Amino acid sequence: EVQLVESGGGLVKPGGSLRLSCAASGFTFSSYSMNWVRQAPGKGLEWVSSISSSSSYIYYADSVKGRFTISRDNAKNSLYLQMNSLRAEDTAVYYCARRGMDVWGQGTTVTVSS
Amino acid sequence: QSVLTQPPSVSAAPGQKVTISCSGSSSNIGNNYVSWYQQLPGTAPKLLIYDNNKRPSGIPDRFSGSKSGTSATLGITGLQTGDEADYYCGTWDSSLSAEVFGGGTKLTVL
Numbered sequence A: 001e002v003q004l005v006e007s008g009g010g011l012v013k014p015g016g017s018l019r020l021s022c023a024a025s026g027f028t029f030s031s032y033s034m035n036w037v038r039q040a041p042g043k044g045l046e047w048v049s050s051i052s053s054s055s056s057y058i059y060y061a062d063s064v065k066g067r068f069t070i071s072r073d074n075a076k077n078s079l080y081l082q083m084n085s086l087r088a089e090d091t092a093v094y095y096c097a098r099r100g101m102d103v104w105g106q107g108t109t110v111t112v113s114s
Numbered sequence B: 001q002s003v004l005t006q007p008p009s010v011s012a013a014p015g016q017k018v019t020i021s022c023s024g025s026s027s028n029i030g031n032n033y034v035s036w037y038q039q040l041p042g043t044a045p046k047l048l049i050y051d052n053n054k055r056p057s058g059i060p061d062r063f064s065g066s067k068s069g070t071s072a073t074l075g076i077t078g079l080q081t082g083d084e085a086d087y088y089c090g091t092w093d094s095s096l097s098a099e100v101f102g103g104g105t106k107l108t109v110l
Helices: none
Strands: A003-007 A010-012 A018-025 A034-039 A045-051 A058-060 A068-073 A078-083 A092-098 A108-112 B009-012 B018-023 B034-039 B046-049 B063-068 B071-076 B085-093 B098-101 B105-109
Touching: A003 A092, A018 A034, A018 A092, A018 A108, A034 A078, A045 A068, A045 A078, A045 B085, A045 B098, A058 A068, B009 B018, B018 B085, B018 B105, B034 B063, B034 B071, B046 B063, B071 B085
Parallel strands: A010 A108, B009 B105
Antiparallel strands: A003 A018, A018 A078, A034 A045, A034 A092, A045 A058, A068 A078, A092 A108, B018 B071, B034 B046, B034 B085, B063 B071, B085 B098, B085 B105
16 A cells, blocks of 8 residues: 655754654655645645655755755654754644645644644 | 635535536646645545546546546545545646645535
């Protein structure tokens, strides 16, 4: 079964850091580009970042550029999102999604609050 | 403010048909494929339509997609109460080098 499972969310103070992980299974992870998408409470979907299969191409939304870093470890079938200088407006459910957004994880919740 | 524009809500009776529009520009819809997603309450989004009008395996043919110029449309026929959800359009924006989504449309099946 093709599956993505996020982890690493939690409560963090403004200015703090958090690292999200996404474990992939059931498909050849190294062949697919991957995405992070977030959804603030009661709001719509917001794309955060994308990374190509070999990490050669990386893109970020302007709202997170310079603060978030996407990475992957194909040997571990894992995708990561390092989030620094967190702000209240980063509070959201964070989803990882496969290329084409055809497979999504269940999401992990990040809350930025003092 | 979303790059892609969708109506906030639509409604129709069970068994009827509804369409949801998604308006963009030449840098996104006009020159890239459009996808549609369904998000049931409390769940992750699910891909409904990709490449403007293709359905992934398992998606019933009650769901259809089309694109014309800088706009796209999702159609749902034979509405069921289980179709009540938020629907989002999405595509790549070549000018922004970013994936963009519409603001979402809440479908109510009366």
